[in-house]
Amino acid sequence: xxxxxxxxxxxxxxxxxxxxxxAFSLVHLSGDPAAAMAGEGASAxxxxxxxRLYGFDRPLTVQYFAWAADVLSGExxxxxxxxxxxxxxxxxxxxxxxxxxxxxxxxxLLLAIPLGVxxxxxxxxxxxxxxxxxxxxxxxxxxxLLALLLIYVFGVRLHWxxxxxxxxxxxxxxxxxxxxxxxxxALLRLTRSGMIEVMQSDHIRTARAYGLAPWRVVLRHALxxxxxxxxxxxxxxxxLMLGGSIVVEAVFSLKGLGQLAWESIQRSDIEVIxxxxxxTSLVYAVxxxxxxxxxxxxxxxxRLT
Amino acid sequence: xxxxxxxxxxHRLLRHGRFWLGGGTIxxxxxxxxxxxxxxGQDPTQQDLAHRLTDPFWGAxxxxxxxxxxxxxxxxxxxxxxxxxxxxxxxxVATVIVSGTIGTLLGLLGGYFGGRVDLAVNFIVxxxxxxxxxxxxxxxxxxxxxxxxxxxxxxxxxxxxxxxVVTRSATQRLAHSDFVIAARCIGSSTPRILLAEIxxxxxxxxxxxxxxxxxxxxxxxxxxxxxxLGVKPPLASWGLMVAEAKSQLLFRPWQIAIPGVALALLVLxxxxxxxxxxxxxxxxGRV
Numbered sequence: 001x002x003x004x005x006x007x008x009x010x011x012x013x014x015x016x017x018x019x020x021x022x023a024f025s026l027v028h029l030s031g032d033p034a035a036a037m038a039g040e041g042a043s044a045x046x047x048x049x050x051x052r053l054y055g056f057d058r059p060l061t062v063q064y065f066a067w068a069a070d071v072l073s074g075e076x077x078x079x080x081x082x083x084x085x086x087x088x089x090x091x092x093x094x095x096x097x098x099x100x101x102x103x104x105x106x107x108x109l110l111l112a113i114p115l116g117v118x119x120x121x122x123x124x125x126x127x128x129x130x131x132x133x134x135x136x137x138x139x140x141x142x143x144x145l146l147a148l149l150l151i152y153v154f155g156v157r158l159h160w161x162x163x164x165x166x167x168x169x170x171x172x173x174x175x176x177x178x179x180x181x182x183x184x185x186a187l188l189r190l191t192r193s194g195m196i197e198v199m200q201s202d203h204i205r206t207a208r209a210y211g212l213a214p215w216r217v218v219l220r221h222a223l224x225x226x227x228x229x230x231x232x233x234x235x236x237x238x239x240l241m242l243g244g245s246i247v248v249e250a251v252f253s254l255k256g257l258g259q260l261a262w263e264s265i266q267r268s269d270i271e272v273i274x275x276x277x278x279x280t281s282l283v284y285a286v287x288x289x290x291x292x293x294x295x296x297x298x299x300x301x302x303r304l305t
Numbered sequence: 306x307x308x309x310x311x312x313x314x315x316h317r318l319l320r321h322g323r324f325w326l327g328g329g330t331i332x333x334x335x336x337x338x339x340x341x342x343x344x345x346g347q348d349p350t351q352q353d354l355a356h357r358l359t360d361p362f363w364g365a366x367x368x369x370x371x372x373x374x375x376x377x378x379x380x381x382x383x384x385x386x387x388x389x390x391x392x393x394x395x396x397x398v399a400t401v402i403v404s405g406t407i408g409t410l411l412g413l414l415g416g417y418f419g420g421r422v423d424l425a426v427n428f429i430v431x432x433x434x435x436x437x438x439x440x441x442x443x444x445x446x447x448x449x450x451x452x453x454x455x456x457x458x459x460x461x462x463x464x465x466x467x468x469x470v471v472t473r474s475a476t477q478r479l480a481h482s483d484f485v486i487a488a489r490c491i492g493s494s495t496p497r498i499l500l501a502e503i504x505x506x507x508x509x510x511x512x513x514x515x516x517x518x519x520x521x522x523x524x525x526x527x528x529x530x531x532x533x534l535g536v537k538p539p540l541a542s543w544g545l546m547v548a549e550a551k552s553q554l555l556f557r558p559w560q561i562a563i564p565g566v567a568l569a570l571l572v573l574x575x576x577x578x579x580x581x582x583x584x585x586x587x588x589x590g591r592v
Contacts, residue, residue, distance in 0.1 A: 018432050026441060029448040140573035142524050144531045144547060145565040152558055243437025247528050261440055262532060265447045273444055280437045
């Protein structure tokens with residue numbers, strides 16, 4: 001386990017390092033961020049001044065290492081638009097996205113696990129068809145369309161829930177459902193196939209033969225082993241949702257990282273964009289690391305790969 | 306995996322309900338997007354400010370000139386819907402060609418050579434998975450500017466991971482099979498073995514992945530256009546149409562529903578087709 005852990009940690013570090021280079025390069029793709037920051041119609045001297053101020057006139061490698069050194073010491077630069085340190089801006093927006101992501105994942109799991117179990121117990125039955133229909137439509141529905149549909153039904157028509165902003169917890173309900181639906185199909189399929197496999201295994205047959213109550217067999221014995229891969233996938237899905245929350249936050253005007261990213265991209269606020277790219281990738285890398293460790297802990301065969 | 310005789314495969318496909326439902330819908334969308342514009346004879350970019358926001362035919366003031374009504378600039382909604390279908394299908398298919406080529410090549414190399422090459426391929430896949438797709442696509446389009454070519458390249462460069470993973474494991478299974486060893490023994494070159502021996506034997510799972518990524522690419526283009534960083538006006542895209550109609554949610558919700566439902570139906574059709582193909586071509590496991 002020790003060697004596996006060391007190798008996996010090293011890999012994560014390498015991944016984060018390369019990702020940071022990618023994040024940096026992406027933002028500098030246009031060649032000269034100063035022109036974009038100065039805006040249209042800026043004079044050449046203004047652009048040159050911005051270029052000097054932010055050090056864009058230095059070679060790219062020098063800029064990268066300067067940025068990386070700053071990041072390692074916890075300094076992400078300043079947002080030229082918001083006139084705040086990037087760390088402060090992120091600290092304001094990150095909790096919103098974290099809460100949204102947690103609620104969305106909670107919603108997805110509450111939907112996917114019971115439905116997946118019921119679908120697996122009666123293959124081809126009503127619940128199985130419902131689960132399959134939900135998985136198929138959930139995969140096909142674009143999240144912005146689902147968001148607008150929920151806004152129309154629950155906000156405009158029924159007046160049940162607020163549709164914009166993040167003032168109260170109620171503001172998170174519709175965005176969390178939208179984002180959660182995005183994660184549901186994969187979790188649902190995995191729960192279902194895992195349960196089908198486990199229910200056919202020897203230890204479940206034994207438990208049944210001993211005459212344990214059916215619900216006890218399902219909940220205490222079968223679900224316990226079927227849920228492990230689902231938990232790992234949930235960790236990965238959480239990471240994916242952080243990246244995918246841009247659309248949802250944009251539609252619902254939630255002031256989270258996604259909304260911040262979208263606005264920062266539109267105003268070429270490159271220090272913020274870099275930081276969000278790096279942060280999202282870092283969270284994803286750490287979550288996949290945790291998922292892998294969880295798998296390895298529970299299934300020693302995984303440690304070989 | 307023993308590939309079923311071609312005729313039996315086709316036969317099973319033809320008896321698969323979802324194949325007809327999915328494939329038929331896609332064919333219909335393709336056909337409408339190709340010949341529809343000439344039939345309705347409306348220019349999707351022609352503005353007519355005197356006839357803004359007219360009702361569709363079922364509305365109180367519906368007309369037969371604009372069957373689905375007009376948008377806030379007086380452009381014919383049906384014409385834009387058909388033009389958007391072209392964009393969706395073009396970007397989807399072109400993207401799958403790009404991502405399929407990248408992913409398949411990487412997967413073939415990693416699966417066939419194993420060892421360090423495989424480690425490197427794995428590492429590149431991990432990097433790709435670590436980068437958030439929507440965010441990276443938005444940043445690139447914002448930095449480089451958006452055109453259809455750039456959108457195809459960006460989405461294509463972001464969606465090849467599944468191709469690589471599936472090709473890699475399928476290639477691993479075949480790398481030590483008799484026919485590959487035989488090909489090596491008669492002195493076939495490595496590219497020949499990879500492209501002429503292995504590749505034709507893994508097309509089943511690859512076609513299934515292609516449908517998954519086709520749906521994925523269509524949704525991603527729509528999301529980017531919805532956020533204003535995809536297809537640019539005056540070109541039409543379903544995502545863009547939804548974004549433009551967003552302010553009409555209260556009074557003209559159908560303006561959102563028309564492109565939105567079209568998009569969901571097309572993606573659903575692609576998924577159904579993919580399901581049917583998976584049942585027939587790669588029944589041994591979900592990819």
